[in-house]
Amino acid sequence: KAGVTQTPRYLIKTRGQQVTLSCSPISGHRSVSWYQQTPGQGLQFLFEYFSETQRNKGNFPGRFSGRQFSNSRSEMNVSTLELGDSALYLCASSPQWDTEAFFGQGTRLTVV
Amino acid sequence: DAKTTQPPSMDCAEGRAANLPCNHSTISGNEYVYWYRQIHSQGPQYIIHGLKNNETNEMASLIITEDRKSSTLILPHATLRDTAVYYCIVRVDNYGQNFVFGPGTRLSVLP
Numbered sequence: 001k002a003g004v005t006q007t008p009r010y011l012i013k014t015r016g017q018q019v020t021l022s023c024s025p026i027s028g029h030r031s032v033s034w035y036q037q038t039p040g041q042g043l044q045f046l047f048e049y050f051s052e053t054q055r056n057k058g059n060f061p062g063r064f065s066g067r068q069f070s071n072s073r074s075e076m077n078v079s080t081l082e083l084g085d086s087a088l089y090l091c092a093s094s095p096q097w098d099t100e101a102f103f104g105q106g107t108r109l110t111v112v
Numbered sequence: 113d114a115k116t117t118q119p120p121s122m123d124c125a126e127g128r129a130a131n132l133p134c135n136h137s138t139i140s141g142n143e144y145v146y147w148y149r150q151i152h153s154q155g156p157q158y159i160i161h162g163l164k165n166n167e168t169n170e171m172a173s174l175i176i177t178e179d180r181k182s183s184t185l186i187l188p189h190a191t192l193r194d195t196a197v198y199y200c201i202v203r204v205d206n207y208g209q210n211f212v213f214g215p216g217t218r219l220s221v222l223p
Contacts, residue, residue: 004155031209033209033210035213042213042214042215043156043199043211043213044213045209045210045211045212048209048210055209056209056210058210088153090155090156092155092156092209094209100146100158100161101158101209101211102158103155103156103157103158104155105154105155106154106155
């Protein structure tokens with residue numbers, strides 16, 4: 001069974017631009033969550049979607065948003081990029097919303 | 113969710129058992145203990161989780177003390193590929209996927 005797939009793997013954007021990252025969960029998984037990992041703050045929860053509904057949201061500004069489609073695939077968007085948004089963005093999927101999560105390899109975003 | 117405390121780093125000889133401790137003295141009755149690891153620049157990998165009974169799978173064993181205030185992850189025969197940061201997380205299992213990751217323990221398996 002294929003794992004969680006995130007695209008693209010690497011991305012360079014300019015400050016002020018916006019970016020969309022994509023995540024395809026493991027087949028059959030209905031929950032998708034997103035995390036940001038930086039050297040200074042570590043792994044931080046962004047938000048979680050289950051059956052196209054956002055169930056939980058972390059403490060991030062409104063520039064960070066996401067959505068989930070009917071096939072469980074998810075996207076996250078960051079608008080008005082700042083240098084501090086440079087990070088590894090990780091997506092995880094779960095069969096249900098109360099079980100262990102399986103992570104993808106992440107998208108490394110660099111904002112210049 | 114309860115807070116966890118882990119040593120920042122540990123070394124282990126290849127082929128020996130690696131015992132990674134985690135303190136979670138404020139754990140509640142409905143909170144599970146999860147372990148993940150992250151090998152450099154990869155996504156975290158699920159290892160094991162448990163509530164109060166000891167658990168074992170193909171990767172590791174999880175020993176939870178009777179009072180549930182601490183636990184130990186055991187890698188029975190550590191290999192160089194087990195070098196990673198190991199995260200102990202405590203969370204309520206019906207509260208969604210918002211795992212709270214601390215700094216973890218950096219395990220170095222030495223040849």
